[in-house]
Amino acid sequence: MRSRESVPDTFRTILYAVMIALVIRALAFEPFNIPSSSMVPGLQVGDYLFVSKFSYGYSSLSTAWGLLPLKGRIGGHPPERGDVVVFKLPTDTRTDYIKRLIGLPGEKIEVKSGVVYINDKPLARERIGPIMLEDREGLLIRPATEYRESTAEGKSYKTVQEYDNGPLDNFGPIQVPPGKYFMMGDNRNNSQDSRVASKVGFVPEENLVGRAQVTFFSLTSDASFWQFWKWPFAIRWERMFKKIV
16 A cells, blocks of 8 residues: 555655756756856856856746736846856747847947957956867867957956957947846857847847856767767866856
């Protein structure tokens, strides 16, 4: 009799666990993996990270599977310049993108020879030194320069620039509309971001999914998460539980 009762009990336990996991994913923390090099050097291809869904509050697009049919946003606080943000692509809301927030609503944004200007004032940019960029197989293929960019609010982070005269290195000026944000990748010459209006453009407030918080797992770019037999040789231990800045 007890063995018969244990089957539905076990089923209920599994069901409750799944429901709790889904609620956490929908409203608290959602895992996200990095598929491209647009956020190098801070985020690498093969990084797996947690995104806090509650940081900026909730919208119909930020909750998983659209569980909350909201108009606008509720709760949370506005994003800050320098945050690494996951958002729904404005041209395809089924697709998640991750970029750094550079321009706030109402600000004038311009890029001149690779230097970002906010309301005609340049973001401080300090040269760190040369760096080699990797391809998807982890091979060093292209020389670039690493910089430390700093905002007037006191946030700083690393960026990468291969050259300062590419098509996206001279952009604008353009004003960010109310209720929208201007995003850029840290790998400035290899990022489709708000500088590419046909693909990304300005990001509406309701498209914000959450703030990237911590890298909890990382594999070299030639290994997939499901290829567990490669883990002993592919895990980047130095990137485990690394705070995202």
